[in-house]
Amino acid sequence: MRKIHAQRHSKQRDAILDNLCSRYDHPTAEDIYFSLKPKIPALSLATVYRNLSQLEDDGKIIRIESAGTARYDGNVNLHYHLSCINCGGVFDIFMDNDCGLCQKASEVFDGKITGHSVLFTGYCSACNKQAG
Amino acid sequence: MRKIHAQRHSKQRDAILDNLCSRYDHPTAEDIYFSLKPKIPALSLATVYRNLSQLEDDGKIIRIESAGTARYDGNVNLHYHLSCINCGGVFDIFMDNDCGLCQKASEVFDGKITGHSVLFTGYCSACNKQAG
DNA sequence: TTCGCTAACGATAATCGTTATCATTATTAT
């Protein structure tokens, strides 16, 4: 089902990937759109969506399925996320391995596991200190 | 932010919870709607959505954030899910613990972790046998 | 270098899942 993409180069796609890779706040498509709009005034939101799915298909970015709106991540190395109950932000959680999660899951599941994602919920550093 | 609900009893809510708890295919709101429609012809899709969020707030069911459409699960005990790349189905993966995932995450994350969800991707039993 | 093909674009309409509104119905305490 994976499509073949990016037969041609485009400034918009470059800008979108650059933008995503230079930030760590896991922006939504709209966040990226508004972030690039000053630099590329003619940019269309449709183009952002189009390229984000394309880049995802090409394995260059990751889509984070948080409630409601999709967020994106330019870091394709294995890591997890925490969605803050208080501020709604999404934060990185880096662990040097998956704690044997896939291994264990493969043992108990009669199918084939090719990947996984983990979304923690709780309070980010700032909100935890602030609210207690 | 958790709301107080269910001050009154309703046949619709009972039916929705019953339906969800008696099946293991992690249906969408619409799936439940069509499943109950023959039994409760006057049922409205809005009522299904309303009660699903209410039941979720009450901790009686779980919402699974898969791509696009939300799915629901009547089993509130800790377990994980696999989304089949081939057929699109969502399947249970039961493990007797979290493999130390939360423990490890708490060590490396400067905030407070209160919960987590894991979504594996791959092939379900049937699709794995069929396609290889 | 220009030409032609068509991928990618921008603008916007359409779609889809979900939520809000509101008049009506039904549950429950009195």
Add this chain to the structure above:
DNA sequence: ATAATAATGATAACGATTATCGTTAGCGAA
């Protein structure tokens, strides 16, 4: 039974995403 109001059904509204379509631009061949 009655009154108060939670919950309902119908449907409009909403927000995120995708599809459409005419135009633009990347790139290989002439």
